[in-house]
Amino acid sequence: MLKVQEIRELIKLIDQSSIDEFEYENDGSKIVLKKNEVQYAQAPVEQPTQQPVAKEVQEPAKPAVTTPEQPKEEATNKQVDESLHKIESPMVGTFYARPNPDSDVYVKTGEKVSESSVVCIIEAMKLFNEIEAEVNGEVVEMLVEDGQLVEYGQPLFLVKA
Incomplete structure (x- = not known):
């Protein structure tokens, strides 16, 4: 499971990037980060909570790119x-x-x-x-x-x- 500091770093990196959504799942724990909202569920049966992501001055959103990978x-x-x-x-x-x-x-x-x-x-x-x-x-x-x-x-x- 990710530590609080790791989650904070993720939030900061996502906020500074052009990524609109990030999802990480490991051993039944799941974290979903979206611009302007964070969801975290400890186990599949629990309801996710939402928290706003700290927002700084951002560049305009770039269009989503579909990659062949x-x-x-x-x-x-x-x-x-x-x-x-x-x-x-x-x-x-x-x-x-x-x-x-x-x-x-x-x-x-x-x-x-x-x-x-x-x-x-x-x-x-x-x-x-x-x-x-x-x-x-x-x-x-x-x-x-x-x-x-x-x-x-x-x-x-x-x-x-």
């Missing part, structure tokens, strides 16, 4: 082999598989990684954050495309430890 995201929601380690996005941002457009990707399917291996970059608010594997093993699958927007906690890679 949506079917792939749905595929990641299906049951995955529990023995595989998921490398998840620690933040909302843009996923980059390579350090710059002229370079090779950090890792490919079938490559071995160590805990300190950089596997990708997540760009958030013009800051480029290197994401490490945090596990020793072999990359089994890359779950997102280069340049794709990713959510907090979204699986990026599956690694066989």
Whole structure:
């Protein structure tokens, strides 16, 4: 379950982004953040509560963009082999598989990684954050495309430890 500070950080990131809605579900807990409203339910049987999101001066809303990666995201929601380690996005941002457009990707399917291996970059608010594997093993699958927007906690890679 997310801590209060993590939820506050999420609210701040959502408020500063062009994202209108964010949904996170883990172990029966679910949090849904929408611009101008927050819903949180501890368990499926409880009624969600609503709280206004702190609002600052915002740019005009950008039109929603439909990406071709949506079917792939749905595929990641299906049951995955529990023995595989998921490398998840620690933040909302843009996923980059390579350090710059002229370079090779950090890792490919079938490559071995160590805990300190950089596997990708997540760009958030013009800051480029290197994401490490945090596990020793072999990359089994890359779950997102280069340049794709990713959510907090979204699986990026599956690694066989």
